[in-house]
Amino acid sequence: MHAIRLHAFGPPENLVYEPLALPEPGPDEARIAVSAAGVHLLDAKLRAGDDGPPGSRLELPHTPGREVAGVVDAIGAGVDGGWLGSRVVAHLGVAPRHGGYAERTIAPAAALHRLPGHVADDAAVAMIGTGRTTMGILEVAELRGTDVVIVTAAAGGIGSLLVQAARNVDACVVGLAGGEEKVARVQALGADVAVDYTRPDWARRVHDALGGYEPTVAFDSVGGTLGRELLGLLGLGGRLILIGWSSGSPTEITTDDLYAGGLTVSAALGPRIMRRPGGVRGLEEAALGALERGELTPAIDRFPLAEAAAAHAALEGRRTTGKVVLVT
Numbered sequence: 001m002h003a004i005r006l007h008a009f010g011p012p013e014n015l016v017y018e019p020l021a022l023p024e025p026g027p028d029e030a031r032i033a034v035s036a037a038g039v040h041l042l043d044a045k046l047r048a049g050d051d052g053p054p055g056s057r058l059e060l061p062h063t064p065g066r067e068v069a070g071v072v073d074a075i076g077a078g079v080d081g082g083w084l085g086s087r088v089v090a091h092l093g094v095a096p097r098h099g100g101y102a103e104r105t106i107a108p109a110a111a112l113h114r115l116p117g118h119v120a121d122d123a124a125v126a127m128i129g130t131g132r133t134t135m136g137i138l139e140v141a142e143l144r145g146t147d148v149v150i151v152t153a154a155a156g157g158i159g160s161l162l163v164q165a166a167r168n169v170d171a172c173v174v175g176l177a178g179g180e181e182k183v184a185r186v187q188a189l190g191a192d193v194a195v196d197y198t199r200p201d202w203a204r205r206v207h208d209a210l211g212g213y214e215p216t217v218a219f220d221s222v223g224g225t226l227g228r229e230l231l232g233l234l235g236l237g238g239r240l241i242l243i244g245w246s247s248g249s250p251t252e253i254t255t256d257d258l259y260a261g262g263l264t265v266s267a268a269l270g271p272r273i274m275r276r277p278g279g280v281r282g283l284e285e286a287a288l289g290a291l292e293r294g295e296l297t298p299a300i301d302r303f304p305l306a307e308a309a310a311a312h313a314a315l316e317g318r319r320t321t322g323k324v325v326l327v328t
Contacts, residue, residue: 001019001020001021001022001102002017002018002019002102002103002306003017003018003020003063004017004063004064004065004101004326005020005061005062005063006047006060006061006064007060007061008060009047009049009058009060010047010049011048012044012047012308012309012312012313012316013309014047014309015047015064015101015308015309015312017305017306017308020063020102023104023105024074024076024106025074025076025079025106026076026106027076027078028076028077028079028108028109029076029079029106029107029108030072030074030075030076030079030083030088030106030108030109031072031073031075031104031105032068032069032070032072032073032088032090032106032107033070033071033072033073033103034068034069034070034100034103034104034105035069035070035071035121035327036121036122036125036326036327036328037067037068037069037100037101037325037326037328038065038066038067038068038100038125038126038128038129038325038326039303039308039311039312039315039323039324040066040067040129041316043065043312044312044315046058046064047064047312062098063099063100063101063102064098064101064308065092065098065099065100065101065102066091066093066094066098066129067090067091067092067100067128067129068092068100068107068125069087069089069115069121069122069124069128070088071085071088072084072085072086072088073085075109076109078109079109080109083109083112086112087115087121088112088113088114088115089113089115089121089124089125089128090107090108090113091128091129091132092105092108093108093111101305101308101326102305103305113128113285115288116292122300122325122327123291123297123298123300124288124291125323125325126157126300126322126323127284127287127288127290127296127298128284128287129323130158130161130298130323131161131284131287131288131290131298132280132284132286132287133158133269133273133283134158134162134165134287134296135286135287135290136268136269136276136280136283137158137162137219137241137268138162139276139283140241140266140268140272141217141219141239141241141266141268143165143169143171143217144169144171145170145171146171146216147166147169147171147172147216148174148214148216149162149166149171149173149174149215149216149217149218149219150206150215150217150218150219150230150233151166151174151175151176151191151219152176152197152219152220152221152222152226152230153176153178153222153246154175154177154182154186154191154194155177155178155182155322156221156321157299157322157323157324158221158243159175159177159219159221160185160186160189160298160299161296161298162219163175163186163190164189164190164295165296167189167190167191168296171217172192172193172213173190173191173192174193174194174195174206174210175187175189175191175194175195176194176197176202176206177194177195177196177197178196178198179196179198180196181321182321183195185321193209197222197226203229203230203233206233214234214235214236214238215234215238216234216237216238216239217239217240217241218230218233218234218239218240218241220241220242220244220245221243221244221245221246222244222245222246223242223244223246223247223248223249223250223251224245224247224248224249224250224251225247226247227245227247227250227251227252228251230251231251231257231261234261234263235261236261236262237261237262237263238263238264239263239264239265239266240253240263240264240265240266242265242266242267242268242269243268243269253265299321299322299323300323300324300325301314301323301324301325302326302327303325303326303327304327304328305326305328307326308326311324
């Protein structure tokens with residue numbers, strides 16, 4: 001078989017497509033013939049040698065990839081034989097249990113989810129990772145039909161799902177994205193207002209487009225100066241949901257901000273999701289269920305497995321929209 005291997009930390013070009021021995025499942029494990037593998041920004045950070053979450057430091061050589069879909073073609077001792085031949089999707093977990101960028105990979109049997117025939121493998125891969133994160137964010141946000149919601153990076157993997165989820169509860173949605181092409185994608189998702197937030201006057205454009213209505217919820221994935229402007233747009237009693245800081249620094253928030261606006265600020269990611277009662281499998285099931293019912297449809301950028309380096313370069317260069325998926 002072939003797999004993507006990382007032999008030295010560094011740029012995307014360090015990801016090499018090469019032959020690798022076929023892995024064999026151990027007890028309570030299954031082998032998956034991979035048809036789709038998810039690419040995450042964390043994969044790129046770890047490839048470059050940056051520190052990720054505790055315990056995620058890579059040991060080289062390494063095959064990246066934490067999200068896969070395909071067909072179970074071998075099982076280890078203790079695994080129900082009914083899994084053989086099943087189409088599945090699985091989240092492989094944190095390092096060192098990666099290995100998704102490959103034609104075959106090993107997954108814990110407990111991580112498998114069966115896929116119905118009408119659900120595409122690449123969409124399932126998007127929902128097992130990005131989708132489950134989105135469901136955790138939505139648990140915190142508790143969106144209502146009366147909300148006016150601002151979504152940053154609204155053309156991205158999580159952002160595009162948040163736009164759809166807000167529309168599903170009949171909330172008014174403002175989608176922020178960078179550049180005309182991405183703004184058009186946000187409009188196609190059904191956002192009531194779509195604004196290019198790379199323009200210096202983006203906040204005024206949002207204010208004017210809402211015609212006096214004040215945002216009640218803002219999903220902040222950017223941080224920095226833009227996060228401060230986002231905070232200033234929220235109406236009295238608004239909720240700011242922190243889901244990242246792609247600018248490089250989190251939004252600075254003071255107690256004066258909270259008291260002046262009667263605001264609620266929640267950090268939706270990190271320990272809050274990983275330590276939720278029942279773990280993250282319930283979020284995976286909820287995300288896959290929303291996909292199966294047609295309630296949420298992930299945006300996907302596809303690359304051949306052999307072009308994983310190009311996928312990483314595009315992701316880091318912000319030239320992608322939606323979830324990046326490698327296909328075999």
